[in-house]
Amino acid sequence: MLAFPNCKINLGLYITKRRDDGYHDLETVFYPLKLKESLEIVPSKKTTLHVTGLHVHGEPEDNLVWKAYKLMKTKFPDKIPPFNIYLHKVIPMGAGLGGGSSNGAFMLQLLNDYCGLGLNKEQLSALALQLGSDCPFFIHNTPQFAEGRGEKMSPVLLDLSDYSIQLICPEIHVSTAEAFKAITPDPAPFDLRNLHKLPVEEWKDFIGNDFEEPVFKKYPELAIIKSELYEQGALYASMSGSGSAIFGIFPDSKKADLKADADHEDIYMHEGEAIKRKTKKKIADSEMAEAV
Secondary structure, eight states, X not given: OEXXXXXXXXXXXXXXXXXXXXXXXXXXXXXXXXXXXXXXXXXOXXXXXXXXXXXXXXXXXXXXXXXXXXXXXXXXXXXXXXXXXXXXXXXXXXXXXXXXXXXHHHHHHHHHHHTTOOOOHHXXXXXXXXXXXXXXXXXXXXXEEEETTTTEEEEOOOOOTXXXXXXXXXXXXXXXXXXXXXXOOOOXXXXXXXXXXXXXXXXXXXXXXXXXHHHHHHOHHHHHHHHHHHHTTOSEEEEOTTSSOEEXXXXXXXXXXXXXXXXXXXXXXXXXXXXXXXXXXXXBSSOOOOOO
């Protein structure tokens, strides 16, 4: 069985409180994008994880796909058989696009469907939360206003299909933990539940990403990329999550031709068209990780 985990961007992101449990409360709008990976499960005598595409750092057991399998195997030991798991990575890591979280959430859904577990979205979301704060979003995978750790969600009537979205993904891995340490929480200056009421071209005057100031200070090239997107016609531009991906929302079929001297992937999407990509990154042809 095959699935295609996609990525997300954050439209506005405010860190509103540091919690006693070590997490932070936030407010954001998660918006799904078409950039997708492939995830396949095939019955086998033992469970293995095979990863190709972009290099994934760390041990196989740290991969959220593997953690999702182990979680379901623990909860349903008699219903989850061994699988060969094949993951092809396309979404850059450490970029604020939620690629790993998407992988984990889609793995839960694959196992639910293949093994006939009959779990509904609320039950899957509760399991996804055990993998990560933004994993439940990918169970719903529609525009959502998120608060709390990111797990409390409500639908947002937001449709950007009449626009083009350009993602710029520099080879910069931003540590989310370090980014949070640089934030001083404050109440959100704008209620993102009302974002759909504003024209996209007015967003820059009302919403922002709290991570931009500390991350741009450490990586000024990201600020340059954002500025160039605006200079070349973006209606709205921002960093996604804690970075390092920068996105621009343009009128349909428009995009920027960046001058920024950065080694990056340039990913361009608009309604009804396949993703166009040009990259200077080295992508692994066949990298395999195995966990038993």
